Structure formats: structure tokens, C-alpha cells
Amino acid sequence: xxxxxxxxxxxxxxxxxxxxxxxxxxxxxxxxxxxxxxxxxxxxxxxxxxxxxxxxxxxxxxxxxxxxxxxxxxxxxxxxxxxxxxxxxxxxxxxxxxxxxxxxxxxxxxxxxxxxxxxxxxxxxxxxxxxxxxxxxxxxxxxxxxxxxxxxxxxxxxxxxxxxxxxxxxxxx
Amino acid sequence: xxxxxxxxxxxxxxxxxxxxxxxxxxxxxxxxxxxxxxxxxxxxxxxxxxxxxxxxxxxxxxxxxxxxxxxxxxxxxxxxxxxxxxxxxxxxxxxxxxxxxxxxxxxxxxxxxxxxxxxxxxxxxxxxxxxxxxxxxxxxxxxxxxxxxxxxxxxxxxxxxxxxxxxxxxxxxxxxxxxxxxxxxxxxxxxxxxxxxxxxxxxxxxxxxxxxxxxxxxxxxxxxxxxxxxxxxxxxxxxxxxxxxxxxxxxxxxxxxxxxxxxxxxxxxxxxxxxxxxxxxxxxxxxxxxxxxxxxxxxxxxxxxxxxxxxxxxxxxxxxxxxxxxxxxxxxxxxxxxxxxxxxxxxxxxxxxxxxxxxxxxxxxxxxxxxxxxxxxxxxxxxxxxxxxxxxxxxxxxxxxxxxxxxxxxxxxxxxxxxxxxxxxxxxxxxxxxxxxxxxxxxxxxxxxxxxxxxxxxxxxxxxxxxx
Numbered sequence: 117x118x119x120x121x122x123x124x125x126x127x128x129x130x131x132x133x134x135x136x137x138x139x140x141x142x143x144x145x146x147x148x149x150x151x152x153x154x155x156x157x158x159x160x161x162x163x164x165x166x167x168x169x170x171x172x173x174x175x176x177x178x179x180x181x182x183x184x185x186x187x188x189x190x191x192x193x194x195x196x197x198x199x200x201x202x203x204x205x206x207x208x209x210x211x212x213x214x215x216x217x218x219x220x221x222x223x224x225x226x227x228x229x230x231x232x233x234x235x236x237x238x239x240x241x242x243x244x245x246x247x248x249x250x251x252x253x254x255x256x257x258x259x260x261x262x263x264x265x266x267x268x269x270x271x272x273x274x275x276x277x278x279x280x281x282x283x284x285x286x287x288x289x
Numbered sequence: 290x291x292x293x294x295x296x297x298x299x300x301x302x303x304x305x306x307x308x309x310x311x312x313x314x315x316x317x318x319x320x321x322x323x324x325x326x327x328x329x330x331x332x333x334x335x336x337x338x339x340x341x342x343x344x345x346x347x348x349x350x351x352x353x354x355x356x357x358x359x360x361x362x363x364x365x366x367x368x369x370x371x372x373x374x375x376x377x378x379x380x381x382x383x384x385x386x387x388x389x390x391x392x393x394x395x396x397x398x399x400x401x402x403x404x405x406x407x408x409x410x411x412x413x414x415x416x417x418x419x420x421x422x423x424x425x426x427x428x429x430x431x432x433x434x435x436x437x438x439x440x441x442x443x444x445x446x447x448x449x450x451x452x453x454x455x456x457x458x459x460x461x462x463x464x465x466x467x468x469x470x471x472x473x474x475x476x477x478x479x480x481x482x483x484x485x486x487x488x489x490x491x492x493x494x495x496x497x498x499x500x501x502x503x504x505x506x507x508x509x510x511x512x513x514x515x516x517x518x519x520x521x522x523x524x525x526x527x528x529x530x531x532x533x534x535x536x537x538x539x540x541x542x543x544x545x546x547x548x549x550x551x552x553x554x555x556x557x558x559x560x561x562x563x564x565x566x567x568x569x570x571x572x573x574x575x576x577x578x579x580x581x582x583x584x585x586x587x588x589x590x591x592x593x594x595x596x597x598x599x600x601x602x603x604x605x606x607x608x609x610x611x612x613x614x615x616x617x618x619x620x621x622x623x624x625x626x627x628x629x630x631x632x633x634x635x636x637x638x639x640x641x642x643x644x645x646x647x648x649x650x651x652x653x654x655x656x657x658x659x660x661x662x663x664x665x666x667x668x669x670x671x672x673x674x675x676x677x678x679x680x681x682x683x684x685x686x687x688x689x690x691x692x693x694x695x696x697x698x699x700x701x702x703x704x705x706x707x708x709x710x711x712x713x714x715x716x717x718x719x720x721x722x723x724x725x726x727x728x729x730x731x732x733x734x735x736x737x738x739x740x741x742x743x744x745x746x747x748x749x750x751x752x753x754x755x756x757x
Contacts, residue, residue: 128749135515147515150321151486151746157519167523171531182467185447189455208459211542215467218535222475222528226482229524230509233517237510249493251513252486254322254745 117289119241120146120259121272122248123281128153131256134279135159141275144261148242148251170228171221178220183213245287259287319591319753321745328737328744329494331587338586345730351723358716359434367437369713375699376708381435383688384718386564387571388428388725389469389543390684393536394572395421396476399483400532403525408751409600411743412592416583416729417576418480419736423728424575425473427721432465434717461545468542475535479528482521485511486742540565547691553634554695557622563615570608570654571684577601577677579729581670583738591756592739599667605680606661612687613655634695642707643694646686653683 125131131147136159138145147156186209190196195203230236242248242259251257258281260272269286276284313319319327362369372379395417402410433442445466447456456463488508495501511517544564547555577598584593623631638647657679666672693708732738747753 148513149515149518150325150490150513151742151749152518152522153515156515160515162516162519165520165523167520168527171524171527186458189447190458194453194455205459211461211464211538211545212458212467214538215464215471215535215542218531218538219471219474222478222531225524225527225531226478229482229520232520233514235509235511235517240510240512242512252490252493252511252742253325254320 118262118269119287119289120261121267121269121276121284122242122245122287123258123276123279123284124247124250125256125258125281128156128256130280131258132156132159134258134281137279138258138260138275142260142264142266142272144264144267146259146261148248148257148259150250150252150254150256153256166232167225167229170232171225174224174228175217175221178223179213179217181220182216183209186212241287241289246285247283248287255282262289313755315755317755319748319755321748324592324744324748324753325490325494325741328592328739328741329491331733332491332735332737333495333500340582340586341730341733344726348723348727348730351720352727354716355720355724358713358720359430361713362434362717363439367435369711370717371709371711371714373706373708375704375706376693376696378435378696379689379693379708380710380714380718381431382692383685384721385428385431385435386543386688386692387685388424388431388721389472389540390564390568390571390688391575391681392421392424392428392472392476392572393540393565393568394576395419395424396479396532396536397569397572398576399479400529400536403529404533408747409597411747412594412597412739413576413580413601414743415480415483415740416579416732416738418476418483419729419732419738420572420575420579421476422473422480423725423732424572425469425476426728427725429469429473430721461542461549464542465546468539472535472539475528475532479525479532482525482528483740483743484736485509486513486521487737487740489513490741491737537565540568552695553623553628553630554638554691557619559615559618559622563612563619566608566611566615567684567687570605570612571681573601573605573608574677574680574684577605577673578681581674581677583733585670587733587738589739591753592744594756595668595670598670598673599664602661602667602673602676605676606658609654609658609661609680616651616655630700634698637698638690638694641694641698643690643697646690646694650683650687650690653679654687657683 123134125134128149131149132153132155135145135147135156139159139161145160147153147160149156187204190205190209191203197203247255248257258276258279260267260276264272266272273284273286313323370380372381398410398417399414399421403414433439436442444454445456445463456466485508488504489511492501492504492508495504541561541564544560548557548560550556580593580598580601584590620635623635626632638644658676660666660672660676666676697707698705744753
């Protein structure tokens with residue numbers, strides 16, 4: 117079983133061009149780079165990024181939760197009349213609310229990013245691919261997955277070679 | 290299979306491993322490959338340096354001293370310190386404020402400068418973030434050591450207990466728990482998140498199975514896929530946006546610990562900005578003190594250049610001037626308030642029993658740093674290193690001055706009582722410095738001190754050229 121065919125490129129511009137071309141013929145296209153290449157995710161057809169929404173929700177849960185806790189403890193569970201001041205003394209509840217809004221949002225941003233990225237993952241077929249260890253160093257890879265409906269081991273390899281890569285390798289499942 | 294220096298591993302010629310020699314010819318650009326190899330090999334191949342061994346032995350000794358000091362304190366009680374009434378807050382709280390402050394510059398460099406698109410931060414953010422974590426760890430210990438009954442520290446956290454007691458939400462000391470805990474958690478996440486692509490580089494480059502597995506586990510299976518990068522960058526930017534107000538709020542809350550009290554010398558509205566700025570001031574000083582030996586010992590002068598040091602020196606100068614301004618305004622406000630106690634406080638501070646401390650503060654934080662106006666000095670690493678140490682000393686003394694000198698004169702003269710540190714006070718301070726340095730050395734040994742993935746991108750947009 118084949119997981120994908122990988123084409124290796126020397127630079128980000130070559131990869132970006134290749135991705136734009138490959139996207140015209142194939143749908144299940146992936147790209148791998150040693151650093152974030154601007155415009156690459158968009159070229160791959162990524163339109164929705166849910167990280168900001170998850171972060172917002174995390175912040176609201178964190179801030180809302182601690183405000184509720186303060187209100188509950190000060191108004192319902194253990195009210196103390198301190199010089200006739202209001203029990204729900206909201207301005208003084210703000211500092212913990214602020215801190216936990218940040219904490220909730222930060223935790224959500226981090227774990228949301230991991231979750232959406234499918235991490236952590238102990239193993240992945242790509243790690244068996246020769247030279248793929250260079251994807252975290254100086255090489256750029258374009259992958260066409262075997263799940264693509266137009267995928268054909270021979271024809272897709274021919275197609276990838278036409279994009280002028282350094283080499284094309286097969287990634288076993 | 291362990292990699293030896295100077296061996297050819299496999300594949301194209303660029304996979305040559307030779308620590309210390311991985312430098313392109315003079316004037317040539319650093320490529321992504323060389324950047325990765327050079328920084329990764331500092332961790333994977335570990336060229337040992339005698340300075341490193343000596344530093345490690347010394348810091349281990351001080352870390353042990355710290356543990357002994359803590360054990361003795363826990364076994365005996367806070368009476369081992371010089372604290373008493375009215376000076377119940379002394380070294381522990383001074384250390385606390387000082388360490389939190391040092392941490393702030395790390396977050397400022399990594400988060401705030403990212404938002405401002407200051408690209409030079411790329412070379413310094415990783416170790417500055419590590420500095421933040423270790424400094425805040427030291428800071429977080431101090432109030433717990435100071436509690437008297439430290440085994441009840443968890444009472445500060447709201448949890449449903451059988452005593453039906455809640456924390457006092459209206460106290461800044463409770464806000465402290467939330468501020469410091471949030472700060473350390475967010476700092477660790479921010480730091481670790483930035484490390485993930487670099488850990489993947491280490492995993493891919495490591496040749497021994499143990500290292501591959503160790504770094505591989507922490508890299509969480511990062512593959513550098515474009516969609517992963519996209520979400521990663523979004524999350525990273527959001528974290529920077531969250532960490533920036535956080536850092537300001539943390540030292541604001543720390544300053545409220547004091548300014549909520551009615552003690553003359555503490556009860557002042559200038560405290561939040563004054564403390565936040567002082568925090569950044571001491572933090573930039575620490576960043577310089579760490580960066581200068583780091584770039585020399587690990588031969589990172591092409592990445593952490595004199596320009597980087599010079600920019601940090603300018604930030605040091607700016608924050609230093611604001612600290613100076615705060616001192617002036619504090620004294621002015623005391624007189625302007627026409628409050629007898631406030632005026633007496635300022636007089637006692639500068640002409641009373643702690644006057645030598647206060648004038649040392651002025652010398653270290655105001656007078657000597659004026660040398661930074663000289664552009665030539667800002668480009669002399671040794672001078673900046675010494676100046677950083679002076680500012681760190683000055684900022685510690687400043688916190689001591691604010692805390693102890695204000696408490697020593699209570700409202701009633703019959704209560705006046707001087708504070709003198711005991712051996713265990715000094716051991717706790719020295720031990721915390723040693724433990725901080727110990728953790729920092731371990732960090733340098735096991736994790737890349739400079740962000741490889743960010744530097745690879747940076748090197749493409751703006752060439753980094755070899756100087757020697």
C-alpha cells in the first residue's frame with residue numbers, strides 16, 4: 117500500500133509553484149516545509165482556521181468561570197457585609213477574571229492548535245520516507261496522497277517529475 | 290550510532306557535522322541547512338567547554354545551598370530569617386518582586402516585539418523565554434517559603450473544602466496566585482509551542498536512538514505540514530497577543546500587593562507603571578548578562594550580533610530613564626501630598642538608617658546607566674555585561690529599599706525596628722541565583738538556545754552573513 121508520492125524541492129518558491137500547479141489536477145495535496153511559508157496553506161485550499169474561535173471560547177470560559185466563582189462565593193455561599201458595600205463588588209473581581217481569561221484563551225489556543233493539527237501523533241507513514249528528515253532542515257516536499265481519486269502510482273509519478281523536483285519518492289503506508 | 294565531530298553522515302555534502310566549524314566563508318550567507326546544523330549540534334553533539342563545566346559545578350553547589358536553606362527553613366520556621374515586626378516582609382518578598390521582574394523582559398522580547406514585527410527578536414527570544422520561566426519559578430517559590438506554614442499554601446486556591454472557607458477575593462495577595470500561576474503556565478506553553486518545530490529538527494537530526502525517541506516524543510509528531518504551520522502561526526500570534534497584556538497585569542498585581550497597604554512608601558498610585566517598568570529594566574539587564582557569555586562560549590556571534598546587544602541596550606536605557614522619572618515623581622508626590630508621614634518616609638529613605646541602600650540604588654539604576662547614551666559603549670559587549678550586573682544589583686536593592694525601608698519606620702516610634710539579614714536570608718538569595726543559573730545551563734545543554742525554524746525563515750528574508 118502506498119500512502120503518498122512525495123516530490124522534493126530545494127526552496128519555498130519552487131514548492132509554492134508546484135503546489136499551485138498540482139492543485140489543478142489533484143485534491144489531496146499536502147506540502148511540508150522547514151518553516152512557515154506564506155501563502156502555502158491558502159494555495160492548498162485551506163480556507164477555515166478555527167484556532168481564533170477556539171481561543172475566544174477558551175477565554176470566555178476562563179473569565180466567565182472565575183467571575184461566576186467569585187460571585188457565587190461572595191454573594192450566595194458566604195456573604196459578608198463589609199461596611200454596607202455591595203456583595204457583588206465587580207470592580208475588585210476583575211483582576212482574577214482578567215488573568216483567567218488569558219489563561220483560558222492561551223490553553224485553548226495551544227491545545228486547539230494541537231487538536232486541529234492532529235497532534236500528538238506517535239507515528240506517521242511519512243517518517244519512513246527517505247530524506248523526509250530534511251523537511252525540518254532545508255528541504256520542501258509536495259505530497260499527493262493515494263486517497264486522491266485521480267491518483268495512479270505511475271501517472272502521478274510522471275506528473276510530479278514534470279514539476280521539476282529534485283526527486284520523487286514513494287511513501288509506503 | 291553516535292555522531293562524532295568531523296564525520297560525514299550520508300547523502301549530499303551538506304550533511305557534514307563538525308561543531309564549531311559550521312560557518313560559511315566570510316561574508317557568505319547562512320543557509321537554512323547551516324543554521325539548523327549549527328544550532329542543533331550545540332545540543333546533539335555537545336562540544337564541551339571548560340567554562341561550561343566550571344559554571345555547572347558552581348551553580349550545582351549553589352543549588353544545593355538553596356535546597357539546604359529551604360529544608361532548614363521548613364524544619365525550623367521563618368525565625369531563621371531576620372524578619373520580625375514591623376519588618377515582616379524582607380528578603381523573600383524582595384526576591385519575589387525581583388525575580389518576577391526579571392522574567393518580564395523575556396515575555397516582552399518574545400511577545401511584544403513579535404507584535405511590533407521587530408525581526409531582530411528572532412535570535413534572542415528563545416533563551417529570553419527560558420530566562421522568564423526559570424525566573425518566575427524562583428519567584429513563585431519565594432512567597433511560599435515566606436508563608437510560615439508553607440504546607441497550607443493550597444489554601445490560597447479556591448476549592449470546595451470542608452471548612453467552607455473561600456479565599457478573600459478582594460485581596461491582591463489572592464490576585465497574585467492567579468497572576469503568577471497564569472504567568473508561569475502561559476510562559477511555559479508559549480515557550481514549548483515555539484520549541485515544537487525545533488524539537489522535530491532535533492529528532493530528525495539525532496543519530497542515537499535515545500535522543501530520537503526523547504526529542505521525538507516532545508516534538509509530538511510534528512511534520513511541518515503547511516496546514517499545521519498555518520494553525521501554528523495563528524496560535525503563536527494569538528499567544529503573543531495574550532502574553533503582552535498578561536505581562537503588564539502580572540507586575541501590576543505584584544505592585545498592588547504593596548500599594549493596597551496603607552504603609553507610607555507603598556501607598557501610591559504610581560506603583561503599577563513604576564513596577565512594570567522596573568521589571569523590564571531588570572529583565573533587559575538579565576537578558577544582556579545571559580546573552581553576552583552565551584554568544585561568546587557557543588560561538589553564536591553571527592546570530593546574536595552586536596546590533597542585537599545594542600538594541601537591548603537602548604531598551605535598557607529607555608526603561609532606566611523611566612525608572613529615574615518614577616523615583617523623582619515618588620519624592621515629588623510625597624511633598625505635594627503634604628502628608629507628614631509620606632514626607633517623613635522620603636526623608637528617612639534617603640537620609641535615615643537605610644540611606645546607603647537608597648543611594649546605591651540611585652548610583653546603580655540612575656547614574657551609572659547614563660553611560661548607555663554612548664553609542665560606542667552600547668556596542669561593547671563587556672561593558673554591557675558589567676552594566677547589566679550593576680542594574681540587576683540596583684534593582685534588587687530598589688525592591689529592598691521600597692519594602693524594608695518603608696516597613697522599618699512604623700507609625701509609632703516605639704515599633705521602629707531595624708532589619709538585618711541572617712545567613713539564611715543571604716543563602717536563600719544566593720541559592721536562588723544559583724538554581725536559576727543551573728536550570729539555564731541545563732536548558733542550553735538539552736534544548737536549542739535559538740529558534741531554528743524562525744531563524745531559517747528570517748535568514749531567507751534578510752540574509753545573515755558570516756563575520757569571520
